[in-house]
Amino acid sequence: MISNWQLLVLVLLFLAAIGWSAASITIAIREQTKAINKVIEHLHGISHTTVRIEERLPRS
Numbered sequence: 680m681i682s683n684w685q686l687l688v689l690v691l692l693f694l695a696a697i698g699w700s701a702a703s704i705t706i707a708i709r710e711q712t713k714a715i716n717k718v719i720e721h722l723h724g725i726s727h728t729t730v731r732i733e734e735r736l737p738r739s
Contacts, residue, residue: 681689
């Protein structure tokens with residue numbers, strides 16, 4: 680049979696594991712968001728370059 684203090688330790692360990700997992704997920708989401716923002720900035724730069732090139736092209 681499991682004693683009260685053993686149960687308490689198990690519950691605390693379980694809660695710590697959940698907290699660690701949540702922190703890891705939060706960090707992963709933050710890193711993915713940074714990567715996505717870099718891609719968006721790059722695409723935004725490409726679109727501005729394309730507009731400038733098109734403005735220089737002669738009209739037919």
